[in-house]
Amino acid sequence: MRRWLIQLRKEQQLTQQEVAAGAHIDRAYYAQIENGTRNPSMTVASRIASYLHINPSLFFSEHLSEPFEAALTGSPITIAHCDLEHRYTWLFNNHPDFTMSKVIGKRVDEIFQHEATEELLNIKKKVVLENKPIRKVVSFPLSEGTIVYDTFCKPIHDSKGNIIGTASVSMEMIKPTM
Known part of the structure; x- marks a missing residue:
């Protein structure tokens, strides 16, 4: 589970639907990214990161x-x-x-x-x-x-x-x- 992503979304008072729409992806796909069952491609990570004003490398550094x-x-x-x-x-x-x-x-x-x-x-x-x-x-x-x-x-x-x-x-x- 990507707790940091959930926390960031909630602190910005956004719904999963709003983030998904802002990143031009399906809400169900975004939910899977948030709960850690799917990893985004670099393109999708970059779009989500751009919408949330974060660095996209956050999606790929979790295991390290x-x-x-x-x-x-x-x-x-x-x-x-x-x-x-x-x-x-x-x-x-x-x-x-x-x-x-x-x-x-x-x-x-x-x-x-x-x-x-x-x-x-x-x-x-x-x-x-x-x-x-x-x-x-x-x-x-x-x-x-x-x-x-x-x-x-x-x-x-x-x-x-x-x-x-x-x-x-x-x-x-x-x-x-x-």
């Missing part, structure tokens, strides 16, 4: 990612992919303040305004501009207070070596006890 998902779920680590416009195309293990429907297809500065969001956006811009990874500590004011993240961001390349976006890993830093 199961051990990582088991290890990272609930951990202090968040992983994200963004396109060249710095809009989120994928997010894993996100903070509860950032639901998928609130984040996918948007830049961090469109989600909320703060100097930390500008700093994160500037990191992503610099990664693309310089075509090299950057690691930096960024503090975010979130619902339970300020959380400090050790963030590593690097460019994502296509098969021809062109930059197509950024991938980032942010780890919540432990606050020192006094």
Whole structure:
């Protein structure tokens, strides 16, 4: 079962019929894709991904990612992919303040305004501009207070070596006890 796909569809308040129509496929076929009994072709995965504003590679990485998902779920680590416009195309293990429907297809500065969001956006811009990874500590004011993240961001390349976006890993830093 593709729980992530069901969760994403529900967070965007869409029905299976709406996603199927948006991807130009039969609803029953889409239901089979969601429940994991059918795998989409690259073309169908790309159409669904385009409609939901996600990266189509999500459909094909499940078997490889199961051990990582088991290890990272609930951990202090968040992983994200963004396109060249710095809009989120994928997010894993996100903070509860950032639901998928609130984040996918948007830049961090469109989600909320703060100097930390500008700093994160500037990191992503610099990664693309310089075509090299950057690691930096960024503090975010979130619902339970300020959380400090050790963030590593690097460019994502296509098969021809062109930059197509950024991938980032942010780890919540432990606050020192006094």
